[in-house]
Amino acid sequence: MIDLLNFTLEQLTDYLLENNISKFKSKQVFDWIYKKNIYRFDEMTNLSKDDRAFLNEHCTIGLLMVKDQMTSKDGTKKFLLELKDGQLIETVLMEYTYGLSICISSQVGCKMGCEFCASTKLGFERNLTAGEMIAQIMTVNQTLGMSIDRVVVMGIGEPFDNFEHFINFIKIANDHHGLDIGGRKLTVSTCGIVPKIYEFADMKLQVNLSISLHETDDAKRNELMPVNRKYPVSDIIEACRYYIEKTNRRISFEYALIGGENDSDSSAKNLSVLLKGMLCYVNVIPVNKIAEGKFNYDKKKNIEGFCGILRKNGIMVTVRRELGSDINASCGQLRRSHIDGV
Numbered sequence: 001m002i003d004l005l006n007f008t009l010e011q012l013t014d015y016l017l018e019n020n021i022s023k024f025k026s027k028q029v030f031d032w033i034y035k036k037n038i039y040r041f042d043e044m045t046n047l048s049k050d051d052r053a054f055l056n057e058h059c060t061i062g063l064l065m066v067k068d069q070m071t072s073k074d075g076t077k078k079f080l081l082e083l084k085d086g087q088l089i090e091t092v093l094m095e096y097t098y099g100l101s102i103c104i105s106s107q108v109g110c111k112m113g114c115e116f117c118a119s120t121k122l123g124f125e126r127n128l129t130a131g132e133m134i135a136q137i138m139t140v141n142q143t144l145g146m147s148i149d150r151v152v153v154m155g156i157g158e159p160f161d162n163f164e165h166f167i168n169f170i171k172i173a174n175d176h177h178g179l180d181i182g183g184r185k186l187t188v189s190t191c192g193i194v195p196k197i198y199e200f201a202d203m204k205l206q207v208n209l210s211i212s213l214h215e216t217d218d219a220k221r222n223e224l225m226p227v228n229r230k231y232p233v234s235d236i237i238e239a240c241r242y243y244i245e246k247t248n249r250r251i252s253f254e255y256a257l258i259g260g261e262n263d264s265d266s267s268a269k270n271l272s273v274l275l276k277g278m279l280c281y282v283n284v285i286p287v288n289k290i291a292e293g294k295f296n297y298d299k300k301k302n303i304e305g306f307c308g309i310l311r312k313n314g315i316m317v318t319v320r321r322e323l324g325s326d327i328n329a330s331c332g333q334l335r336r337s338h339i340d341g342v
């Protein structure tokens, strides 16, 4: 079965044409799916009987099964979703002062091996299709009866390690015939897959880019984030400068503050030097606890001191409010299975 959620409008047009269905039908099908929220071909009344029969026989609209749903004290909701092949992923809905934001997964598991992140601990299973990324938004919309218009690709997986599907996802999410989510309301985060940062820059999309930096010293970053052995800090920064030059857009750097590891005054000074003069800001995230993590999570983090030094050096900083940690729905806590104790 072909999942129609995988197709951009152009791809759907081509697919229908290949099967002798008029190209005008693709917009109608998109309209049923994305505007009218109709997911049964029999209810798509402006399609001919033959067209509906063809779609019923060959195609599907791959919404996901909600296996479990949890709500945090702060209102954050976490969904355990089952894919067609039985694999599990997590998706999180967060409530900010400016509105709702959904955090979607891009892979089943992750290859990157970051020391502090639960998403990688069970290894990598497979990439998600564009349709499976789209379906996370639609499934949550349908379950809660709402229409979420802010998306961060910051759940399980490394989106730039699944680039082609990720870009297709962006096209469908952004298309005004599709989910119609503005580029500026879409954010992607990468641990620093350098060649893809260049490719992404050349596409000149209006999508926000976030870099998971967490450490400026290569030797230490190698330990925290094995991907650094392939793409060291200086290469990432060079790619970011290229991105800014091409797009004139501000980059955000994620920095998970780990007490006694990367939160010293000298770390803050090094970060200030690295980012000086760049069109960017730093998003400091007090590190979240994960079951397999080897850090001393009780150690007090030097949040104020760290941010103060950045600010003094003219670097914009925000401290991310922790959401959903009581249900393991915060940054780095998502995994592709149920976890005991939650």
Ligand code: SAH
Residues within 6 Å of the ligand: 112, 114, 116, 117, 118, 153, 154, 155, 156, 157, 158, 159, 189, 190, 191, 210, 211, 212, 254, 256, 285, 286, 287, 288, 289, 290, 331, 332, 333
């Ligand atoms: N693979 C992509 C997308 C995941 S985004 C990336 O690395 O950017 C998830 C964000 O949460 C990343 O910035 C990641 O580094 C961060 N993170 C992972 N584990 C964390 C933890 N235990 N506490 C706080 N942030 C964490």
